Amino acid sequence: MQVLKQLLANDRIQKVWNNAQIPVFCLLPGGADTCARRVLLVRLPPDAGTRVWLRAGRVRNPQWQPDAGAWRLPVSWLDSVIEQSLEDLGAAYFIHMYKPEQRCTHSCQTARRLECECSCLGAYHRIAWKELQTYGTTEGFKVPLVELAFACRKLVHLASGDRMAVNL
Numbered sequence: 310m311q312v313l314k315q316l317l318a319n320d321r322i323q324k325v326w327n328n329a330q331i332p333v334f335c336l337l338p339g340g341a342d343t344c345a346r347r348v349l350l351v352r353l354p355p356d357a358g359t360r361v362w363l364r365a366g367r368v369r370n371p372q373w374q375p376d377a378g379a380w381r382l383p384v385s386w387l388d389s390v391i392e393q394s395l396e397d398l399g400a401a402y403f404i405h406m407y408k409p410e411q412r413c414t415h416s417c418q419t420a421r422r423l424e425c426e427c428s429c430l431g432a433y434h435r436i437a438w439k440e441l442q443t444y445g446t447t448e449g450f451k452v453p454l455v456e457l458a459f460a461c462r463k464l465v466h467l468a469s470g471d472r473m474a475v476n477l
């Protein structure tokens with residue numbers, strides 16, 4: 310969890326990580342300390358009730374990672390758990406890799422999945438799909454680490470906030 314340690318050294322990430330209301334999803338890249346596989350972590354607010362939907366209807370159990378203070382989930386759950394979080398709690402933070410040099414093009418705007426490494430920080434992600442406009446990114450910031458860059462996006466139901474404005 311070396312990358313997570315580096316992320317948590319950032320004040321804004323630490324604030325998001327320890328917030329008391331909104332689940333935080335963190336997608337870490339594969340690397341030496343994660344056996345080359347990507348890792349999906351979720352940090353939940355103290356209210357234990359919010360934990361229930363984590364495994365709802367699924368065969369596998371989330372694994373508690375004491376060193377991270379978070380649950381480890383199969384990466385294949387990514388979209389469904391974030392969407393569940395938006396349904397149940399109205400919001401989710403999503404921390405993931407970010408490529409500042411990646412221009413925002415069709416592949417971001419017409420994406421189906423939630424993951425987005427594009428320079429728009431999620432502002433235009435999936436914007437082409439009217440039927441997927443139930444949520445939007447309302448806040449986002451960049452977290453440059455030594456070797457990698459990350460983005461932290463706040464997703465909310467559009468009824469409760471406006472899409473973030475980003476100048477490309």
Ligand SMILES: [Zn+2]
Nearest residue numbers: 413417427429
């Ligand atoms: Zn984009």
